[in-house]
Amino acid sequence: MSPLLLNVLYVLAALLYLPFLVYQMVFLKKNRRGWRQRFGGLPRREGAGPCIWIHAVSLGEVNATQSLVVEINKRLPGYDVVISATTDTGYAAARRHYPQRHVVRYPLDFSFAVNRAFDRIRPDAVILLELEAWPNFVTIAARRNIPVGIANGRLTEEKSMRRFGLPVVRSLARQMFSRITWTAAQNEEYAARFRKLGARAENVTVTGTMKYDTALIAERVSGDWELGGAMGIEPEAPLFVAGSTGPGEEGMLLDAYSELRADFPTLRLAIIPRKPERFAEVARLIEARGHVCLCRSIRPDDAPTTDVAATPQPAGAPVILGDTMGELRKFYALADLVFVGRSLVPMGGSDMIEVAALARPMCFGPYTQNFADVAETLLAAKAAVRVGDRADLARVVREFLRDRDAASEMGRRAQDVVRKNRGATQRTVDLLCASLGDGATADNR
Numbered sequence: 001m002s003p004l005l006l007n008v009l010y011v012l013a014a015l016l017y018l019p020f021l022v023y024q025m026v027f028l029k030k031n032r033r034g035w036r037q038r039f040g041g042l043p044r045r046e047g048a049g050p051c052i053w054i055h056a057v058s059l060g061e062v063n064a065t066q067s068l069v070v071e072i073n074k075r076l077p078g079y080d081v082v083i084s085a086t087t088d089t090g091y092a093a094a095r096r097h098y099p100q101r102h103v104v105r106y107p108l109d110f111s112f113a114v115n116r117a118f119d120r121i122r123p124d125a126v127i128l129l130e131l132e133a134w135p136n137f138v139t140i141a142a143r144r145n146i147p148v149g150i151a152n153g154r155l156t157e158e159k160s161m162r163r164f165g166l167p168v169v170r171s172l173a174r175q176m177f178s179r180i181t182w183t184a185a186q187n188e189e190y191a192a193r194f195r196k197l198g199a200r201a202e203n204v205t206v207t208g209t210m211k212y213d214t215a216l217i218a219e220r221v222s223g224d225w226e227l228g229g230a231m232g233i234e235p236e237a238p239l240f241v242a243g244s245t246g247p248g249e250e251g252m253l254l255d256a257y258s259e260l261r262a263d264f265p266t267l268r269l270a271i272i273p274r275k276p277e278r279f280a281e282v283a284r285l286i287e288a289r290g291h292v293c294l295c296r297s298i299r300p301d302d303a304p305t306t307d308v309a310a311t312p313q314p315a316g317a318p319v320i321l322g323d324t325m326g327e328l329r330k331f332y333a334l335a336d337l338v339f340v341g342r343s344l345v346p347m348g349g350s351d352m353i354e355v356a357a358l359a360r361p362m363c364f365g366p367y368t369q370n371f372a373d374v375a376e377t378l379l380a381a382k383a384a385v386r387v388g389d390r391a392d393l394a395r396v397v398r399e400f401l402r403d404r405d406a407a408s409e410m411g412r413r414a415q416d417v418v419r420k421n422r423g424a425t426q427r428t429v430d431l432l433c434a435s436l437g438d439g440a441t442a443d444n445r
Contacts, residue, residue, distance in 0.1 A: 152209055153184055
């Protein structure tokens with residue numbers, strides 16, 4: 001398909017999407033900024049040195065870039081690294097992680113926007129995290145002889161393969177994936193799917209997931225005690241943290257918590273929703289269930305030390321709401337046990353590796369397609385428990401609380417899983433160096 005025809009199709013799709021976009025901007029307060037950059041008006045990269053452009057869609061992918069950037073700096077010290085993101089949360093995280101680097105928005109896939117973006121960044125190679133490949137972007141990169149690689153490659157059967165298998169999209173996908181210079185797939189199943197979509201077999205390599213490399217192996221993290229003090233979390237009171245939750249899960253968690261408080265009256269619950277636009281919704285739900293909602297946003301580390309937790313409250317309260325960005329790891333470090341969210345509802349699951357790296361006992365629901373390999377590895381090592389519903393969740397949490405030694409041993413096994421599965425980042429940068437082909441080889445370690 002010609003770029004002109006593809007641009008026309010994008011315009012038609014944009015017109016259909018416009019009402020939803022307006023709704024997001026007005027009511028959800030999303031996608032209000034960065035439109036000049038999305039149309040290719042990126043700030044120009046300074047200097048004339050070589051450059052690697054790394055693109056990560058949202059928060060999770062941006063977090064996964066950290067070990068990659070460190071390895072590139074070590075192996076290719078003369079190269080600039082530019083980071084781009086698509087979502088507002090991803091862009092904010094990239095600015096936070098890389099305050100001294102060139103951080104930009106990813107351009108929409110109109111050919112004029114992509115050409116403007118390439119002119120301003122002038123990359124020597126592009127790395128796309130997981131699957132953020134678009135036809136015009138890949139085609140224009142190929143015409144400019146810029147190698148494009150996919151790192152941490154992942155293709156789900158339920159979503160990605162179905163989308164790329166649509167009649168209108170199938171031929172476009174084959175052309176696009178055939179132009180990808182290299183693909184670092186997380187496992188052999190994903191690798192086979194990339195080949196099925198048109199990636200050349202010799203260009204697809206199984207490297208594992210880089211998220212094991214990014215995870216911080218530790219017992220504590222910087223700022224966790226300050227967070228605990230601000231939220232009135234007593235060290236001797238068990239803390240149950242539900243991280244990256246999705247719609248429908250918070251109600252189940254609150255029901256399970258109310259049930260558990262009968263046997264464990266000092267138990268505290270902290271809920272950290274995955275999407276910031278849901279903070280207010282979850283706060284209302286917590287209060288509707290008869291709990292006092294204690295928001296992190298109104299209790300910063302330097303707030304007055306009025307002990308909300310010590311004042312008389314309805315049973316099961318206060319429930320802590322993590323309504324700030326970038327503090328999930330601190331909550332996990334304070335936890336005695338963790339539920340990993342978006343897994344009791346069919347949303348594909350959230351990242352379990354950070355929990356494992358902190359040696360915290362964890363459970364998650366049946367829907368873990370986004371992290372299927374990680375979930376199965378943890379379950380096989382008896383380093384996590386899968387729960388089926390709210391009643392099952394309450395039962396498992398009760399078991400964790402009754403046998404703290406067994407729970408701690410489960411956390412240690414999870415941490416061992418992280419240690420044993422590191423190395424994907426080095427293997428990915430091997431592929432990058434080989435694609436540059438100018439002396440930047442895998443031997444430059």
